Amino acid sequence: MSDTSSNPDPHEFDAVDHSHDHHEGSYLEPAGGVWATIKQWALTKDHKKLGVMYMFAVLILFFLGGVAALGVRAELWEPVRYKTTTTVNDQGETVTTQEVTGQIFNVGRPKEEPVTDADGNPVLDDNGEPLTETVRVYNLQTGNETYNRMFTLHGAIMVFMVIIPSVPAALGNFFLPIMIGAKDVAFPRLNLLSWWIYVFGSIFAVASIFLGGVDTGWTFYTPYSTTTDADHWRVVYMITGAFILGFSSILTGLNFVVTVHKLRAPGMGWFDMPLFIWARYATAIIQVLATPVIGVTLLLLIMERLLHIGIFDPNLGGDPVLFQHFFWFYSHPVVYVMILPGFGILNELLAVHAHKRIFGYRAVAFASLGIAAVSFIVWGHHLFTSEGSLAATVFSALTFLVAIPTGVKMFNWIATLYKSSIVLNTPMFYALAVLFLFAIGGLTGLPLATLATDMHLHDSYFVVAHFHYVMMGGTIMAFVGGLFHWWPKMFGKMYNDRWAMVGAVLVFIGFNVTFFTQFFLGTRGMPRRYASYVDEFQIWHQISTIGSYILLVGFLIEGAVLLHAMIAGKKAPPNPWGGMSLEWETESPPIEHNFPHEPIVKHGPYDYDEVVPPHWDPKDYPLPEGAPSHHEPGHH
Amino acid sequence: MIHLLASVGPVQELFFRDNGQATYSRDSDLIFLGLFWFSFVTFVVMMALMIYWTIKNRGWKKGVRVQRSASHNNVMELTWTIIPTLLVVVMFVVGFRAYARQVVSPDQAINLDVAASKWSWEITYPNGSGATETTAQNDVGANAAPIFVIPEDTPIKLTMSSADVIHSFWVPDFRMKQDVFPNRFTTYWFQSEKLKDMDRDNPDLDYPNKEHWLFCAEYCGDNHSEMAGIIRIVPREVYAGWIREPFGKDQTLLEIGKTLYTSKGCVQCHTTDGSSGTGPSWKDLFGSQSQYSNAPAWTLDANAVREAVYEPAAKIRQGFPNQMATYQGRINDKELRALIAYMKSISTYTTDFDPAQTWGDLDPSAEGAADGAQDSGAEDTGG
Numbered sequence A: 001m002s003d004t005s006s007n008p009d010p011h012e013f014d015a016v017d018h019s020h021d022h023h024e025g026s027y028l029e030p031a032g033g034v035w036a037t038i039k040q041w042a043l044t045k046d047h048k049k050l051g052v053m054y055m056f057a058v059l060i061l062f063f064l065g066g067v068a069a070l071g072v073r074a075e076l077w078e079p080v081r082y083k084t085t086t087t088v089n090d091q092g093e094t095v096t097t098q099e100v101t102g103q104i105f106n107v108g109r110p111k112e113e114p115v116t117d118a119d120g121n122p123v124l125d126d127n128g129e130p131l132t133e134t135v136r137v138y139n140l141q142t143g144n145e146t147y148n149r150m151f152t153l154h155g156a157i158m159v160f161m162v163i164i165p166s167v168p169a170a171l172g173n174f175f176l177p178i179m180i181g182a183k184d185v186a187f188p189r190l191n192l193l194s195w196w197i198y199v200f201g202s203i204f205a206v207a208s209i210f211l212g213g214v215d216t217g218w219t220f221y222t223p224y225s226t227t228t229d230a231d232h233w234r235v236v237y238m239i240t241g242a243f244i245l246g247f248s249s250i251l252t253g254l255n256f257v258v259t260v261h262k263l264r265a266p267g268m269g270w271f272d273m274p275l276f277i278w279a280r281y282a283t284a285i286i287q288v289l290a291t292p293v294i295g296v297t298l299l300l301l302i303m304e305r306l307l308h309i310g311i312f313d314p315n316l317g318g319d320p321v322l323f324q325h326f327f328w329f330y331s332h333p334v335v336y337v338m339i340l341p342g343f344g345i346l347n348e349l350l351a352v353h354a355h356k357r358i359f360g361y362r363a364v365a366f367a368s369l370g371i372a373a374v375s376f377i378v379w380g381h382h383l384f385t386s387e388g389s390l391a392a393t394v395f396s397a398l399t400f401l402v403a404i405p406t407g408v409k410m411f412n413w414i415a416t417l418y419k420s421s422i423v424l425n426t427p428m429f430y431a432l433a434v435l436f437l438f439a440i441g442g443l444t445g446l447p448l449a450t451l452a453t454d455m456h457l458h459d460s461y462f463v464v465a466h467f468h469y470v471m472m473g474g475t476i477m478a479f480v481g482g483l484f485h486w487w488p489k490m491f492g493k494m495y496n497d498r499w500a501m502v503g504a505v506l507v508f509i510g511f512n513v514t515f516f517t518q519f520f521l522g523t524r525g526m527p528r529r530y531a532s533y534v535d536e537f538q539i540w541h542q543i544s545t546i547g548s549y550i551l552l553v554g555f556l557i558e559g560a561v562l563l564h565a566m567i568a569g570k571k572a573p574p575n576p577w578g579g580m581s582l583e584w585e586t587e588s589p590p591i592e593h594n595f596p597h598e599p600i601v602k603h604g605p606y607d608y609d610e611v612v613p614p615h616w617d618p619k620d621y622p623l624p625e626g627a628p629s630h631h632e633p634g635h636h
Numbered sequence B: 001m002i003h004l005l006a007s008v009g010p011v012q013e014l015f016f017r018d019n020g021q022a023t024y025s026r027d028s029d030l031i032f033l034g035l036f037w038f039s040f041v042t043f044v045v046m047m048a049l050m051i052y053w054t055i056k057n058r059g060w061k062k063g064v065r066v067q068r069s070a071s072h073n074n075v076m077e078l079t080w081t082i083i084p085t086l087l088v089v090v091m092f093v094v095g096f097r098a099y100a101r102q103v104v105s106p107d108q109a110i111n112l113d114v115a116a117s118k119w120s121w122e123i124t125y126p127n128g129s130g131a132t133e134t135t136a137q138n139d140v141g142a143n144a145a146p147i148f149v150i151p152e153d154t155p156i157k158l159t160m161s162s163a164d165v166i167h168s169f170w171v172p173d174f175r176m177k178q179d180v181f182p183n184r185f186t187t188y189w190f191q192s193e194k195l196k197d198m199d200r201d202n203p204d205l206d207y208p209n210k211e212h213w214l215f216c217a218e219y220c221g222d223n224h225s226e227m228a229g230i231i232r233i234v235p236r237e238v239y240a241g242w243i244r245e246p247f248g249k250d251q252t253l254l255e256i257g258k259t260l261y262t263s264k265g266c267v268q269c270h271t272t273d274g275s276s277g278t279g280p281s282w283k284d285l286f287g288s289q290s291q292y293s294n295a296p297a298w299t300l301d302a303n304a305v306r307e308a309v310y311e312p313a314a315k316i317r318q319g320f321p322n323q324m325a326t327y328q329g330r331i332n333d334k335e336l337r338a339l340i341a342y343m344k345s346i347s348t349y350t351t352d353f354d355p356a357q358t359w360g361d362l363d364p365s366a367e368g369a370a371d372g373a374q375d376s377g378a379e380d381t382g383g
Ligand code: HEM
Pocket: A066, A069, A070, A072, A073, A151, A152, A154, A155, A156, A158, A159, A163, A217, A218, A219, A464, A468, A471, A472, A476, A514, A528, A529, A530, A548, A549, A551
């Protein structure tokens, strides 16, 4: 154990008593040889290692999904047009040719063509059947098809493989047990299983790309999804992938619910939990209750495709709107699986870097549960233009209910800044950015919940902008903020805050340039999922595309800063920010079993005005006069 | 007052290209702008507080106990729960009332049928005809799009259905959309504003007119972004004249065939320059020898075309998917002749083609295409 941990004030803390420490190593310590280490990680039941693996998987998939998005944006730089040219040939005839312009990506499509001889007669094979050969055709339609595959890939990866596991699985796994003072989750083996299910599901889904890609959109609406590419398996692979990923989500949720109930450290009541845990707990409940519905729905979809059972396809007597109900019954609550953990992180970022208790702790905790509950009864707002008007009315009313707890949280967060003591570092910058972006995302939800205006805005770019503000501006930005907040804890290394800040500012600017323009595109009439558009929209699309490349630069810088820290960063102290929740009381990186002894909780996670956080190296943080004295330095 | 704010403000111009163009769309614009200003003020106040407190409270001394502050405040928290609750109730009610005007159509309306299919819109008028004009290429999509003529200031009720997957009928200028399904009918109604003399969206016409984009808003496959159209609002008397005589008697069949090729959606799958599409190109098609995957070879004469149009699944061309929907009831006999004239004109396999033949020549006694959607009898259609 290093010198960096001094001991806590005995009157306020005795969370970790290091004096009897039997010198347990960090969880990152390799097991010996390369193979032993690989085996150690692949079969680990340690929630921290699993969290780290999820994190890298999510970051790699985020990159892949991002590349697809940049492809989409590049394609939209110019609308797709025909260019007609008329020339006079040798015989003096005028020949007009049509050429498609404005298409960047066009992978073409294979097609069977009859083989003809020099005179144009069909060539027959040995059985007298006309001979055919496979050629690749390239035209307007195949280019559009390529575009459709790109945005489907982007949406499916970002939703099923990035956002859903990002905070919940990656940071949740690493920090949920530590923050409640537990050694691990309740069912570590199950946790390992969830991880491998996630890997397996992702492989299935990504495999569908290499088999030619899927063009259903991530929403898989029927009857399009039951009939497109009917002669291929890749759509089934993609759906199977999403189906498998669901199990990972359910098992993780289950595990976390039990962990929170059973493994809280002595002294930690429900209202002593950090708000991140509350958010993660509410999320886990949604995961457990809603995910089985999408599982069944996707299974039915696969059966419809393969066995034509006639449940969603009207040609077989099914109802396509039924699918939409099933789909959104899951996918709306899952929107909160995506955002609630982001809120959770935001609480930690604000509390720790503003050194202030979250204003109205209980209101924020209950708002999480309230949002989780209401999220189950608002799915119909995705169907305002497809369902009957009575249903639309009821769902509109219910949807507004979600706005209330969400608004309450916003106000509480802002009030938290009052009389606070802020260090404006990278994690804090991300926290403020999330408040800014999520405010826009939330407020633009109002015209979508209002029936009269949603009739216009539904399925337009306004919606695309709205959910990017919420999901990317809310969740992904909080996730990245969480990475900067906890990176020193996870890997025991500090990063270069100045460069991290440069990247963060670029991300913030790039994000707004990319997506704010899309609100105007939407209200002006640009439909979503269009490979082309009327000329008038071009300027807006070009601004948006430029923004997306600024975003790319920002993220590349952030990635470089984090990697650099891992390799060459300065050693991080156990508590670099002066946080009060339990993860700051163990080593950086944490030891194998998190804490040498079960911690006993004697103060709330945000009691900044009651106690002075322990665990600073007195050399780094000389105590000013009047501060409670540390007792004599440890056993070293 | 509020009305004024909504109709001319720079904010309206920033968000929308123009004022809403249907009688009910002013309401939704007003609501949108109301929500905008509400959101704007809320946002600015929240961000101002956030930035002010962040700057003011910067600085934290390591190891120093921070200043004490309230952990919560019930009165304040209740206030900022109750006020938003009341506000969203207002939003809901206002939104609902305007919505009712959008979805409940008046009793007296002109009924038109809308057929959606991958990837085109068709409107069938009471006289059985469809769009008789198309936009130039590249106007609202790369392909030319049909232009639908609609009388000004008249309630119109569309009864819509789809031949394949889900589509969605969206006219952004009306601020209204409705999904179109393969297994049931949905309706969409609107009434345009009265035309003003200066409304000349299409300056080539000698009467006032307004043109509105029509898009498909529900993803429906490859050429989703090509599924567009134009709603052209015309004076009532112009509409009345057009409905009586959709095609001019002296328009040539060739010219009409070309229009129908686009307006009936053939263009979505068949090219005319020999390049490959979802279906075979029409270039050098008529009169050629065709191979089928489920039937013996056949020379493509007029009867073969008729069968391909009305019973597309009967014979599947070698190398092409069975993807064409039937046009039974959507293309009448005379229109089919016009289409055949167009096919002949671009085929080197036939010489039997008179470019001067006109619509009026087909049936001197008939009034336009008023014979409606006919049954396809077996009689020879010429060629
Ligand atoms: C970071 C997390 C992100 C998430 C979770 C996310 C999620 C989504 C989702 C769910 C869709 C809908 C896909 C569909 O309509 O099928 C979408 C569409 C889109 N996204 Fe993202 N996205 C993210 C980041 C980005 C980034 C970084 C960019 C640009 C650089 C981007 C650009 C787009 C565009 C242009 C569309 C519109 C596709 C269309 O509807 O035509 N997204 N995104």
